[in-house]
Amino acid sequence: MSVTTIHRPLAPAPTETVPSAVDAVTEATDPAEQPVDVLDVDALLTWAAEQPVATIRRLGERTAEGLARLAEHHDRAVAVDVATTRLIEAQLMLARAEAQLRAAKAGTPAPAAEAPGVPQADPGPARRREAGRRARAWAVRNGVDCPDRGLVPKHVLAAYRRAHPEDVDAR
Structure with a gap:
């Protein structure tokens, strides 16, 4: 021992x-x-x-x-943590390879790693909450209807993502 x-x-x-x-x-x-x-x-x-x-x-x-x-x-x-991490990495690699295959079949350039439709690693609950707060504040400043509490509606998150594509945590 x-x-x-x-x-x-x-x-x-x-x-x-x-x-x-x-x-x-x-x-x-x-x-x-x-x-x-x-x-x-x-x-x-x-x-x-x-x-x-x-x-x-x-x-x-x-x-x-x-x-x-x-x-x-x-x-x-x-x-379990190690296996889960390996599984997520493999799923991300598979999604990227599928996106590249679709691009090759369509005759278009291969998508970047951050292309829409390619899942990215989860930023974690704390970063998601903070991104939700940023989206809610953005909605209030821009006159988008958004409740004060609870989940941020999908249409608000989508509008925030379109306005802030650099905010990777707001996915």
Whole structure:
């Protein structure tokens, strides 16, 4: 089993004085500057297995089983993320190749990578929300009917995209 460590803030030692509430307010506390205790999980589980108290031994066993299951779930999630990324990249490459094939059959120049009809990578929910806010603000400035809240209507997004083709997040 590999060595697993957990970082946690140190509690003040019994001989140290604990700062008062006034000191805490006046001093800026940066979590990065606080001392950190490194907990060796494997050593802790070994300690638990060697204890004469059955409750502690069982707690150590359940913790080890839980950590093993958690590691399995983590590995599975990483594998799914990698496979999903590869699938999206392959789908994008296929869409570009199909667009090039259509252009070749029609005798027109091959489309650029950002050609309409060729799917692009999803910019992510935060960037989509921000693009929606920009489209909504643009609609208000230009007198396009758009609700104040909720989803931005498709006709508003389409008009915004036509007016701002450089905004790649508004797809």
